[in-house]
Amino acid sequence: MKTINVAFGIHNHQPVGNFDFVFEGAYNDAYLPFLELLEQHPKIRMAQHYTGILFQWIKDHQPEFIPRLKRLVKSGQIEMMTGGFYEPILSVIPYRDKIGQIKKLTKFVKDHTAYDPKGMWLAERIWEPQLPKPINEAGVSYVVLDDSHFKSAGLQNEQLLGYYITEEEGAPVYLFPISETLRYTIPFQKPEKTIEYLQSIATEDGQTLVVFADDGEKFGVWPGTNKHCYQDGWLEQFFTLLEANLDWIQILHFSEALKQIKPMGRIYLPTASYREMMEWAMPTRAIHNYEEFESILKKQGSHDTYKAFVRGGFWRNFMAKYPEANNMHKKMLHISDRLGQLDSKYRKGKMFQEAQDHLWAGQCNCPYWHGVFGGLYLNHLRFATYRQFIEAERILDQLEKSARQFKNGWLDLDSYDYDSDGLDEIIVTNKVMNLYFAPERGGSLFELDYKPKAINLLDTMTRREESYHKKLLGTGEGHEQGNQQGEGEIASIHDLVVMKEEGLQNHLHYDFYWRTSLLDHFLKEGTTLAAFAQSQYAEAGDFLTAPYNWSSSELKNGRAIKFWRTGLVKHANRATAVSLEKKILLRNSESKIVVNYKISNEDPQEQAFWFGSELDFALLAGDAHDRYFAFPGHELSDTRLRSMGEINNTNEVYLIDEWLGLRIGIKSESSGSIWRFPIETISQSEAGFERVYQSSVVFLNWKFQLQPGATWSNRLEIAIEDIKR
Numbered sequence: 132m133k134t135i136n137v138a139f140g141i142h143n144h145q146p147v148g149n150f151d152f153v154f155e156g157a158y159n160d161a162y163l164p165f166l167e168l169l170e171q172h173p174k175i176r177m178a179q180h181y182t183g184i185l186f187q188w189i190k191d192h193q194p195e196f197i198p199r200l201k202r203l204v205k206s207g208q209i210e211m212m213t214g215g216f217y218e219p220i221l222s223v224i225p226y227r228d229k230i231g232q233i234k235k236l237t238k239f240v241k242d243h244t245a246y247d248p249k250g251m252w253l254a255e256r257i258w259e260p261q262l263p264k265p266i267n268e269a270g271v272s273y274v275v276l277d278d279s280h281f282k283s284a285g286l287q288n289e290q291l292l293g294y295y296i297t298e299e300e301g302a303p304v305y306l307f308p309i310s311e312t313l314r315y316t317i318p319f320q321k322p323e324k325t326i327e328y329l330q331s332i333a334t335e336d337g338q339t340l341v342v343f344a345d346d347g348e349k350f351g352v353w354p355g356t357n358k359h360c361y362q363d364g365w366l367e368q369f370f371t372l373l374e375a376n377l378d379w380i381q382i383l384h385f386s387e388a389l390k391q392i393k394p395m396g397r398i399y400l401p402t403a404s405y406r407e408m409m410e411w412a413m414p415t416r417a418i419h420n421y422e423e424f425e426s427i428l429k430k431q432g433s434h435d436t437y438k439a440f441v442r443g444g445f446w447r448n449f450m451a452k453y454p455e456a457n458n459m460h461k462k463m464l465h466i467s468d469r470l471g472q473l474d475s476k477y478r479k480g481k482m483f484q485e486a487q488d489h490l491w492a493g494q495c496n497c498p499y500w501h502g503v504f505g506g507l508y509l510n511h512l513r514f515a516t517y518r519q520f521i522e523a524e525r526i527l528d529q530l531e532k533s534a535r536q537f538k539n540g541w542l543d544l545d546s547y548d549y550d551s552d553g554l555d556e557i558i559v560t561n562k563v564m565n566l567y568f569a570p571e572r573g574g575s576l577f578e579l580d581y582k583p584k585a586i587n588l589l590d591t592m593t594r595r596e597e598s599y600h601k602k603l604l605g606t607g608e609g610h611e612q613g614n615q616q617g618e619g620e621i622a623s624i625h626d627l628v629v630m631k632e633e634g635l636q637n638h639l640h641y642d643f644y645w646r647t648s649l650l651d652h653f654l655k656e657g658t659t660l661a662a663f664a665q666s667q668y669a670e671a672g673d674f675l676t677a678p679y680n681w682s683s684s685e686l687k688n689g690r691a692i693k694f695w696r697t698g699l700v701k702h703a704n705r706a707t708a709v710s711l712e713k714k715i716l717l718r719n720s721e722s723k724i725v726v727n728y729k730i731s732n733e734d735p736q737e738q739a740f741w742f743g744s745e746l747d748f749a750l751l752a753g754d755a756h757d758r759y760f761a762f763p764g765h766e767l768s769d770t771r772l773r774s775m776g777e778i779n780n781t782n783e784v785y786l787i788d789e790w791l792g793l794r795i796g797i798k799s800e801s802s803g804s805i806w807r808f809p810i811e812t813i814s815q816s817e818a819g820f821e822r823v824y825q826s827s828v829v830f831l832n833w834k835f836q837l838q839p840g841a842t843w844s845n846r847l848e849i850a851i852e853d854i855k856r
Contacts, residue, residue, distance in 0.1 A: 133333035134379045138307065138388055139177035140275055140344030141165070142252045144218055145185045146497035148515020154188050158196075161351030162189070164361050166199060169208065172370040176382045178344070179209050180252040183216030183236045184495065190243065197243055204244045210384040213237040213248040213271065219494035221266075222259040223447060223460065225467045227474075229262075232491055233269035249273065250385050252344075254496045256280070256309075257404045257446045260299065267302035273385055275344045278308040280403040282439035292332060292339045293395040294388065305394065307385060311406075313343040318350060318360055322369040329380060338392055340383070353817055402445055409443030411502035414452060417444070418598035449500040449507075454550070454645060455592055456499045456507055458567075458578065461550050462520050466490050469527050477530055486526040493519035501597075501814065508592060508814035508823055510751055517587040521580050524565070528582075537562070540720030542690050544683055557681065557692065563722045564851075569647070574679035574694030574713060577647040581722060581851050584791050588851070590749040591826035592812050593646045594666070599815050604636050635813050635820055640665045644676050646810060646826070649726065650745040651675065651711060653700045654832070658741075660777050663830070664808040671741070672700040674711060689718040697733065700740065708733035709740075722851040729844050732837035743806075743832030744847060748795055750788045753809055753824030757789035760807060760827075772827045775808040784829060792856040800846035803833035 143162055145154050162185075169175060179200070181189070189196050203209040215221055215232035216239065224232070233251065241247050249272040253262075256277050266274065278291045291308045298304070316325045332339060350366060351357040360366040373380060383391065403409065410421055421443060428434035428441065450457040470487055477483035497504070498512040506512070529537055540562040549556040549567065557568040567578035579588045643666055644650070653672030654663070662668040679694040695712040710733055716725040732738055752758050753773030760770050762778050762785075769776070772786065782799040784807075810825040835843050 132379055133330075133335055134337045134339075134381060135329050135333040136337070136340040136381045136383050136388065136392065137329065138340065138342045138344075138383050138385050139175075140180065140212065140252070140309075140342070140385070141177060141347045141350075142180045142212075142344065143185055143347035144182040145188065146512055146515075147184055147217060147492050147495040147519065148498075148512050150511070151192075154185070154192070157348060157352045158189065158193055160357045161348055163193075163196065164357075165347060165350050165366070166196070166203070168361075168366055168370060169203060170199070172374065173206065173208055174374050174377060174382070175370050176208050176384060177210070178212050178250065178385055180212035180214060182214065182218040183239055184218065184492075186236075186239060186243070201244045204246045210250070210386060211240050211244050211246040211248045212250045212252050213240055214252040215254060215494070217492050217495045218254045218497075219491070220254055220257050220446065220496045220499065222257060222262060224494050225464065225471070226265055227471065228467055228491060228494065229265040230269045231487070232494070233266070233271060235491070237270060250275070255404055255408055255446070255500075257408070258400055259402050260399060263297055263299035263304040264302040266304050267299075271304065273305040273307060273389065275307045275309055275342060275385070276400070277314075277403070277405045278311050279406050279439065280400050281306075281308045281398065283401050283403050283442060284398060286398075290395065292341055293392065294340065294342075295396055295398040296394045297398055297400065305389060306398065306400070307340075307342050307344075307388075309342050309344045313341065314345050317343055317345070318356065318365050318369065322365065322372045325369070326372055326376060329376075333379060337381075340388055340392055348817075354819075403442075404446050406438075406443065407502060408446065408500075411443070411500070412446050412448045412452070413444035415596050415598050419601075422598070446500070453501070453507055455513070455590075457550055459493075459499060459513070459516055459520075462517075462578075463490065463493055465549070466493075466520055466523050466527070469531075470523075473527070473530055482526050482530060486523040486530075489519045489523035489526070493517075493523070503815055503817065505814055505816035505821070505823070508812050508825075509816075510590070510592075510749065510823065510825055513590050514586065514749075514751055517580070517590055518585045521565075521582055521585040521587070524580075525582050525585070528560075528562070540688075540718075542688075542717060542719045544690055544692075557683075559690070559692070559717060561717065562720050564717075566717070566724070568681075568692065568694075568715075570681045570694060571678045572645065572647070573650055573674060573676050574681065574696075575645075575647040576649040577645075579648070579724075581793070583722075583853060584793055586791065586793070588748055588750075588795065589648050589826075591646050591747050591810055593644075594640050594642045594810065594812055596641050597814065599820075600639060600813065603639070603813065603820055632822065635822060638811060638822055639813055640667075642666045646747050646828075648746045648748075649713065649715075651713070652743045652745060652830075652832070653709075654741040654743065655701070656739075656741065660775070660806050660808065663806065664775060664828070671702075672709065673698045686716065686718075689716060689721075691716050700738075702738060707736075707738050724849040726847040726849070727844070728847065729842050730837070731842040732839060735839050737836060737838050739834065739836050740843070741832065741834045742843075743830050746797065746829045746831075746849070747810065747826050748786050748829065749826040750786060750791070750793075751824075752790070753811075753827070755790065759787055761785040761787055762805070773809045773811075773824055777804060777806050779804045781805055784831075786827065786829070787854070789854070789856060792854050794852050794854050796848075796850045796852070797829060797831065798848045798850075799831055801833055803831060806830040806832065 216236040251271045294307045501507040542561045554571040559566040565580035651674040655671045679696045683692045693714045697710045699706040710731040712729040714727040782802040786795040
C-alpha cells in the first residue's frame, strides 16, 4: 500500500500593542475552538507555536487554557515549538538578541507545558543564510520554511517531499519545506481536495513526508473563516476525514520525522520569505510590473511551471521603501548597542533586564512591514513599538547618568548617520525629550520623544501610493469581490477585496515630501487649505527638503542649534534670493522647544512673502472625544484631531490628549493664520481596505512684505506638559 507521512504545524500570534479585544476575539474565534476540536480528535497530532506575546496574554487572561494545552502535550498529541519570544524578524536584530529572544520563549514554553522545544517558527518565514549558527546556538534543531525557499535554490516538487540539512560555520539546522499546495487547500478548499493531493504523492517506501504549517488565525480570525471552520464544520470534517484514512496517512511530529526519516541531503537557501511577502517588499512600480509579468505567464499557461523563478524582492527593503520602518529599526539597533555597552556591568540587574525586555518587545515584526495586513500603517502598533523603546531608554538613562545628573537634568548632542542613509542626523537628548533632526532634509525634526509618557509625538506616515490602490480605484464604492468559490470552499485573504467604508478612493492623496516637522514652506498666492492638505500645490520656495547648514553652541543649562541656508522663492515673473535661519533653543530639563526664525530678503526689490512652519503631531485617535484641538479665544464647530479648518489672526493652539494626560501647546510671537488637517492613509488589512488616522498637521503661516535687505523675525514655542487624565 502506498503511504504518506504528514507533519502539521500551527503558528499563533498577536503583535505587541494590539488591543485586548483583538486578543480576546482571536482567542474565542480561533485559538480556543481549535484546541477544543483537537481534544475531540486525539489521533490528530501536530506542532503548536504560540508567540511569547500571545502566550503571556493567554496565561494572564485565560489561564484555564494552559492546563488543557499541557495535557495534550503530555499525551503526545501536541509538540510545542519555540521562536523569538516577541516574534522578531530574526535576521535584522543583533546576534545577542536573536539568541536571547529564542531562549526566552523556550524557557517560557518549558515552564508552562513541561516540554523542551527543539523546533522553531521563523517569523514570516524570513530566511537569510547566516541564521543557522545563532539558531543552533539557541538550542534549536529544526525550522519550518516555505517550499518556495527551496524552489528558489533550484529544487523541483518531487524533491520537496522530505527535509534537508543546512549549516553556517559548521552549525547544523534541519529545514522542513511547507507545502504551498496544502497552504492553499487548508482550509480554503473542501477537505477531500487535501486527501486527493496526499493520495497523489503517497509512495510504496513510506519515506515520503509532506508538511503543512501556517497561521492559526486562518482557522477563525481571517474573514469568513470562523463560520467556515466551525459553524459550517470544515475543521471537524477535515479531522474526521484524516482519521478515516490513517491506514495510509501517518501523522508525525517534526521531532519524530527527524528520527524515522533520513534527510534528503544538504542545502543552502537564498534569502527568502513566502511569495506574497517578497512581492510586497518591492517598490510600488516594480509590484505593478511583477503582477503584469505573472499575468502574462498565466495567460500563456506557463505560470505553474516557471513561478519558482518569478521572485519578488528582499524583506530588508521594507526599510528602504518606508523611512518610518527604517527609523524604528535604527532606533532599535541604537538601544541594543547601549545595552551591549552596559552588559558586563549590569547584566544580572533588574533594571537592565527590564530595559532588555522592552527592547525585545519593540523588535516585534508587525509594524516594520506592510502587505495584506495593516502592519506599518496601524498607528497603535507603531505607538507600542516606540513606547517599548522609550521605556528602555528611560531605564538606560538612569543606568548611564549619575544620580545628580539624572535628578538635575542634562542635555547631550550627537551627530552621525543615524538612519544609514549616508547623511548625518543630529540627536539631542535630555531628561524628558529626545529630538532627531535631519539637516540634509530641510533642517526638519523627524522624531520627538516625550519620555514621561513614552511616546514619539511625530510618529506619522507619509501618504504614498501602494500597488493595491489600483484595485480600490477599479472596484468602486462599497464593492466586495473575491474568486468564485464552490460549495464548502472560501476565498483566501489574498483574494479578497473588501471596503470598510464607501468612497475610500476619494481619500487617496500622495505626499511629495516626507511628513516630518519644522518644515519650512513658502507658498504661492492663491494656495488653498484643501490643496495644501492634499499635496496638490506647488512650493514657491526651494527650502522644504533642501540641505541646511547647521551649528550648535552651548547655553547656560542648554544648547542652541542653528540651521540656515540661502535659497530662492518664486514670484510672478522672477525668483527672489532669500536667507532663512531657524535657531532652536533647548534646556536641560525642559520639555519646551523654542524656535527663532529670521527671513531676509536678499533681492534688490521689495517682495511679499507667505511663509509657514509645518508641525505634524501623532496622538493616535482622530475622532475620540478626549483628544481635541483648542484655540484660545476661538470657538470651533469641530474640535476633533481629524478636523480640518483655518483660524486667522491667532498665535496659539493646543492639542490635548486626556487619555494620555498630555497637552501640546504652540505659541507664536506674531499672529497669523493656523491651518489644521489630518493625515489619513488608505491601507489594506485582513478585514479590508480602511482609512487610518495617522496624525494632525498644524501649519502656522504668516504673510509679510520685506524691503531689500530687511529681515522678518518670529519666535515659536512648542511646550509639552502633563495634565490630569
